[in-house]
Amino acid sequence: MRIRFKCSMVLHQIPLWHQKASHRADGVILWDYHAICIQKRKDSNLPHLVWDLDSSLPFPSPLSTYVSETIRPSFQLFSEFQRFFRIVHAPIFLRSFASDRRHMKDTAGNWLHPPPPYEAIVAEDGTVHNLNEYMEMSSADVIKSVGDDTKDDVYAQRLGVLVSESQLEEIFSLIS
Template sequence: MEQLISDVSHFHHTPYYCEENVYLLCKKLCTDGIANAEGSDIFVVFISNEKKQIPLWNQKASHRADGVILWDYHVICIQINQGGGPPQVWDLDSSLPFPSPLPSYISETIRPSFKLFSDFNRLFRVVHAPIFLRCFASDRRHMKDSDGNWMQEPPQHEPIVAEGNDLN
């Protein structure tokens, strides 16, 4: 199981679709026995702000040596370690170890000691994974430009539909 946990390639990833990636990640963590079957030990964290400009470091999509990128928002998964160790951060877009201990992820990705202009202050919304898995639905409209063209290619799978909202 250790091999699976440390190999990000075992998890579905479509660049720029972090919320769908995290949904599928949470599902896989639960079904593979890495997390509790119902997901009670994992949390989904949305990071954004009113300006939709949040800097995060050590991101694969960055073109800079320090890995910093300005996202409109980002979504990660945090797993509480039942064994007493630090919580683990699952970030498919990070160049840090996968998963990363929460304290090092915060210091190397969030960088709270780095002085930011107020426009870049980040807000965090934490959702318990069982609620997220039951209620999340994809909305890909924000990934299209004003002419209806994709700014980034969408995942090949159909958009995710919340439980009880099946359109079929």
């Protein structure tokens, strides 16, 4: 399961802790978006695992640990910030997502940071860039409540479902 998260403010940045790219002791950094993978374990008694290549936490980390240490829901954000999470089933995401890395260049076309060593990601249908569709989030698009229809939408919708911070762990209790 891939999730993307983003804030609703024009600045489009949210704090995440325990990130390798941080230069601070607490590992906090502001991301404009961030992608992780959450693995549902076959044994339902075992915790879901978060695979975050940018995290300095143990790899992988239990979902509850990741949420409390990296997302820190107890941390009071300014009222204009809201954290939303896009939950997309991994096979759908891998077939549909595309990024030609244009977001990594300045207006003159120069790299802001060196690009990853692997090729740009092209969707199965040939789309070369749709990152903005995954990043576009609004409080109006957040599901009202988590239920069985939510799970169905995760498995069927190209862009998955959008949940609030308080719904994040709840939705994974339904995912089988």
